[in-house]
Amino acid sequence: MATVELRFSAQPEHVRTARLVAAAVARRAGVDEAVLDEVRLAVGEACSRAVGLHRSHGITAPVRVALTEEEKAFSIEVGDEVPSAGSESSAAGGPGADEDADPEGEDEMGLAVISGLVDDVEVSSTDVGGLIRMSWPATPPPATAGS
Template identity: 80%
Template sequence: MATVELCFSALPEHVRTARLVAAAVARRAGVDEAVLDEVRLAVGEACTRAVGLHQSSGVTAPVRVALIEDEKLFSIEVGDEAPRSAPGDRGAAGQGADHDAEGEDEMGLAVISGLVDDVEVTSGEAGGQIRMSWPTTPAPLLS
């Protein structure tokens, strides 16, 4: 069940807000304090990637972020609506720009993979999603 859902227009200035919200919800969910910087960085990379994909594709739909708190796991899903073509389905026009965007995309995914042990990336004609998860520790019972 989503604890918090956040949608924002695909503008770089909104990425910082997404990072702050993600860190606050992660802390409340019981993610270890030592890992919160990784959560912030990973969310920032994923949101920056989604904003870039929206802008380069001319997509005006908002970027979606779902912060999901389960019993022993905290997950963040960052979704975009930028369509992806099948591999090898590139025309000659604009190939250089596509190649540069693809390189930036791969770099962002590499950074996220380095920060998060449990990450899943999916994409298709309707857009893509990055799902990242961290273990949580149960809150101590107060007497």
């Protein structure tokens, strides 16, 4: 199991870099070429969401991204450090979190986009921060004999 970890300051211009790295690692992991655009878009949404949450809550900690290559799957975790506001939003698109206008409304829209792009997605939030975990099937390329 190989993992690539990224940490970047909560600036929108860094989201593009995260998308490019995610696509490259997904390709290497054996994610189908037809799905790579979905990977890019989902990572872009998740990272943009984390950046927006950090900025709107005045958090200076970096956004965390972990890209993990497993035997038959490729997963991405995007973490933020915005504590849960006591609302239990453990399901993508779940009810209840859009009571406070713009940031939460944009948050729900981003989660809806992600859940539309990714079949296997989990969203969790604790008093330490939030995490979006997404995964796709992967077929690693066969090992090449010789050089």
